[in-house]
């Protein structure tokens with residue numbers, strides 16, 4: 001089992017390995033007086049058998065969320081909090097989120113809101129959640145006006161990344177996780193490490209979690225360094241906003257959009273004189289090494305993408321990107337729209 005501490009106040013641990021979900025009782029016991037638990041999960045995870053062996057060793061109720069982004073709603077949070085109340089969950093008890101990013105985002109936000117803050121533990125079952133979403137306390141839901149517009153920073157009391165659960169992941173979900181993993185190859189201060197590709201999955205997750213834990217400990221609420229975790233995400237979010245990602249079978253999944261965004265960010269950084277050809281080639285190699293494409297999807301309209309990137313949460317009435325450079329990956333504000341359009345033209349777009 002790989003154990004990664006997250007040095008926040010209070011600190012917590014991320015435990016990574018096959019069967020990690022079976023450590024839930026130990027995590028719950030470490031929280032002191034817990035009389036009951038609320039397990040939040042999805043039907044597919046119950047059907048796959050991942051609740052077997054998951055025992056908090058206190059009485060618990062299971063609460064099911066719907067699937068996909070549609071479940072990330074205020075209505076879901078209300079329904080969860082109402083059932084917590086009906087079950088008599090107290091502020092000293094614990095919410096256990098068992099699933100991928102949708103479950104940890106929604107259950108985490110419900111925990112942050114219920115009794116103005118109830119502890120929660122993430123049992124992360126998707127690659128994306130294990131390398132990113134379950135760690136660092138970003139919780140929240142979508143509004144019809146946009147993704148993740150309502151939420152809170154609310155740290156889990158522990159994270160269990162059970163690599164056994166990855167065996168039931170559909171290929172698309174693997175690709176989603178790999179897109180986020182590719183981003184970590186360029187974070188953490190070390191040389192971009194193509195050897196990340198050569199590690200087994202437990203070590204890959206461990207490597208990514210160590211980087212994320214360090215970034216989050218340095219900047220819990222994303223006032224600076226944590227923005228680096230958005231590497232590749234500005235274009236990815238624009239593709240999502242334009243309905244070119246996460247919109248159905250033909251569209252890109254989030255991690256696939258991040259892969260395109262990473263190569264776009266490298267090309268933009270080169271255009272701005274921040275990195276050289278070799279570094280761009282390294283981005284392409286890492287993305288391809290994770291089996292992901294760097295092509296803009298068909299139908300991408302450069303002007304609309306630039307407008308969507310201007311609405312990114314990093315932007316302050318300008319265009320702002322996380323870009324590679326001589327000092328590593330950092331936020332760059334005030335990027336000229338012409339440079340962005342020229343970079344998109346360099347990538348495609350396909351008609």
Ligand code: GLY
Pocket residue numbers: 132133135136138222226229230
């Ligand atoms: N997923 C990016 C972050 O946690 O900051």
